[in-house]
Every structure is written in C-alpha cells, then in structure tokens.
Amino acid sequence: MKARIPTRLLAGFFVLTALPLAVMAQVPMMPLGTTAQACHAFAQRLRSVDEAKCLALELRADAGSQSGFPLVFKDFAPRPANPDAPRILMIGGMHGDELTSVSLSFLWMERLQTERLQPFHWRVIPASNPDGLLAWPSRRMNLGGIDLNRNFPSADWDASALDYWERRTGSDPRRFPGAAALSAPETQWLTAHIAAFQPHAIVSVHAPYGLLDFDGPQKPPRRFGPLHLRQLGIFPGSLGNYAGVDLGLPVITLELPHAGLMPSPSHAQRIWTDMLTWLSENLPKRAYSVWHPPLLRPTGGERPTDPSAHLSAFPPTFLRRSDSPHDQSRVPPPVWSTE
Ligand SMILES: [Zn+2]
Numbered sequence: 136m137k138a139r140i141p142t143r144l145l146a147g148f149f150v151l152t153a154l155p156l157a158v159m160a161q162v163p164m165m166p167l168g169t170t171a172q173a174c175h176a177f178a179q180r181l182r183s184v185d186e187a188k189c190l191a192l193e194l195r196a197d198a199g200s201q202s203g204f205p206l207v208f209k210d211f212a213p214r215p216a217n218p219d220a221p222r223i224l225m226i227g228g229m230h231g232d233e234l235t236s237v238s239l240s241f242l243w244m245e246r247l248q249t250e251r252l253q254p255f256h257w258r259v260i261p262a263s264n265p266d267g268l269l270a271w272p273s274r275r276m277n278l279g280g281i282d283l284n285r286n287f288p289s290a291d292w293d294a295s296a297l298d299y300w301e302r303r304t305g306s307d308p309r310r311f312p313g314a315a316a317l318s319a320p321e322t323q324w325l326t327a328h329i330a331a332f333q334p335h336a337i338v339s340v341h342a343p344y345g346l347l348d349f350d351g352p353q354k355p356p357r358r359f360g361p362l363h364l365r366q367l368g369i370f371p372g373s374l375g376n377y378a379g380v381d382l383g384l385p386v387i388t389l390e391l392p393h394a395g396l397m398p399s400p401s402h403a404q405r406i407w408t409d410m411l412t413w414l415s416e417n418l419p420k421r422a423y424s425v426w427h428p429p430l431l432r433p434t435g436g437e438r439p440t441d442p443s444a445h446l447s448a449f450p451p452t453f454l455r456r457s458d459s460p461h462d463q464s465r466v467p468p469p470v471w472s473t474e
Pocket residue numbers: 229230233341342473474
C-alpha cells in the first residue's frame with residue numbers, strides 16, 4: 136500500500152505537533168466530514184437508519200473520531216419546556232460491532248423528536264465509535280484498536296487496567312484498554328460531554344447479551360421489558376466504573392439480545408417505557424443548578440440550590456468503594472465482560 140498522506144492530514148499533523156502534548160490529549164480533532172455525510176454513511180451501513188430521517192434530526196458534531204469522522208449528538212428538550220428537568224445522556228455504539236445499539240438510539244431519537252410529553256432533557260450520542268461501526272466488517276474497537284469501554288479515566292485505571300487486560304483477558308485485542316486512560320479521541324470526547332452536559336443519569340446501549348446492568352448508588356431496576364437485571368461487576372476503564380462508581384451517577388447499561396437484529400417493536404417499546412418509569416421514580420423531580428458528581432464533590436464550598444432535591448437524587452450521597460455492590464473483592468468481574 137502506498138503511503139500517500141492527504142495534504143489536509145499533513146497540515147493537521149503540523150498543527151497538532153505545535154500543541155503541547157497535554158493540550159492534544161484534551162482536544163479531539165474537529166470532524167473532517169459533515170453531519171450530512173455522517174447520515175449517509177449510517178444509512179448505508181444500517182438498514183434501520185433512514186437517511187432523510189437522520190438529516191431531519193439536525194445532528195450536531197463538535198469533534199471527530201480518530202479518522203476524522205463526525206462525532207454526532209443531539210439534544211432533546213423536555214416537553215413541556217422545563218429548565219430544571221433532569222438531564223439524561225444516552226450513548227450508543229461504543230462498540231462498533233453492536234449495530235443494534237446504534238439503530239435503537241436512532242429509533243429513540245426519532246421518538247423523542249415527536250414525543251409530546253416527556254420530562255427529561257436528553258442528549259443522545261447515537262454512534263460513539265463510528266470508525267468501528269463503519270469498518271468492514273464492523274469491529275468493537277476504535278481505529279487505534281482501543282476498546283473505548285476500557286479507556287475511561289476510572290480511578291483504578293493506572294493501577295489496574297493493563298494488568299487486568301493481560302492477566303484476566305489474556306491480552307484479548309478486543310479488550311485493549313489503550314496505552315493510557317483517555318488515549319482514544321472518542322473517549323476524550325465522551326468524557327468532555329459528561330463534564331459539559333452534567334447528566335443525572337447515563338444510558339449506555341450495547342449488545343448482544345440480552346440483559347440489564349446497572350452501576351451507581353441507587354437501587355438497581357429489576358427489569359426493563361425483556362431485559363432482566365444481571366450485574367456484571369466493574370472493569371478498569373469502563374464507563375460504569377468511571378461514571379457509576381467514581382462519579383456516583385446512575386449508569387444504565389442496556390444489553391440488547393442481538394447485535395445485528397433489532398428488538399421487536401413491542402420489546403423496544405417496553406424497554407423504553409420501563410426505563411422512563413424508573414428514571415421518573417429515581418431521579419430528582421427537578422435538577423439542581425450546581426452539579427457535582429457526588430464522589431468528587433468538594434467538602435464545604437458550593438451547595439446545591441435545593442439540598443433536599445439533591446438528597447433525594449442520590450441516596451446515599453457518598454458511596455465508599457467498600458460499600459459498592461460491585462466491589463471487586465466480592466464480585467469478581469467475569470472475563471467474558473459484556474459492557
Ligand atoms: Zn458492548
């Protein structure tokens with residue numbers, strides 16, 4: 136293969152090398168394509184994604200994947216309008232070969248677009264690993280061979296991630312956590328969105344194990360439609376570990392039953408309805424204006440404007456590692472991890 140490097144990439148290289156490494160690590164590159172091109176590519180790859188409907192969503196892109204493909208997202212305001220509505224971040228396609236997780240995210244975006252009554256402010260990221268999705272065949276990892284769901288900056292990453300990968304997975308390339316936490320531009324971008332959007336809950340859609348997983352301080356839901364709770368433990372660098380354990384946010388992981396076959400409309404409907412019911416019952420009725428991930432909240436200083444709303448949101452406020460139902464010493468994580 137001839138090594139001809141496009142001029143625009145070369146120009147980008149010189150710009151990036153001029154930046155300090157620390158800055159590079161914080162700034163995923165801007166997308167080289169448009170959201171219209173992204174819609175075209177998604178529709179080509181996924182039978183259940185319609186290009187015209189994708190365009191009508193008016194997706195936004197504020198960064199690019201490792202290849203420069205647009206990393207797209209879309210916000211949906213609560214109806215009726217409510218500036219205090221709890222915020223929910225939905226993430227699809229973190230593993231590029233789990234096609235249904237992207238398709239279902241698109242399906243639910245179309246639903247949110249037309250829903251007349253829904254109480255939350257949603258941000259949906261339908262395809263968080265587009266390079267993996269659009270590879271042929273699709274693959275779990277990003278372009279750099281990193282499993283994004285092992286690349287989040289969980290507190291145990293430096294001490295455990297590479298050791299866990301070598302010892303527990305036999306250096307499985309499908310579960311490579313990267314050379315360092317946040318070494319994938321897609322993970323940097325997702326983490327930046329968590330920090331900027333300040334969600335009160337995160338919904339992460341995966342496949343194909345047909346179950347419901349949960350990390351976070353709340354009592355877990357028992358089932359959403361056909362998906363029954365089965366907590367799988369935590370892994371160094373996983374989103375559930377980073378956001379659920381370290382930040383103390385409820386992280387709902389939907390594991391759809393098939394990676395290539397969509398759930399039936401009635402199953403998709405029941406998952407959606409049960410999830411909204413659980414979120415309505417377990418999130419604060421209104422958001423507090425000052426958001427701190429509970430475990431990172433400074434002692435003293437800033438307070439939520441409505442402490443009682445906050446307390447009802449995250450009981451118990453402080454989850455010590457030893458209290459975690461996913462404490463690794465009590466629940467050994469399975470090697471065949473699904474997240
Ligand atoms: Zn997955």
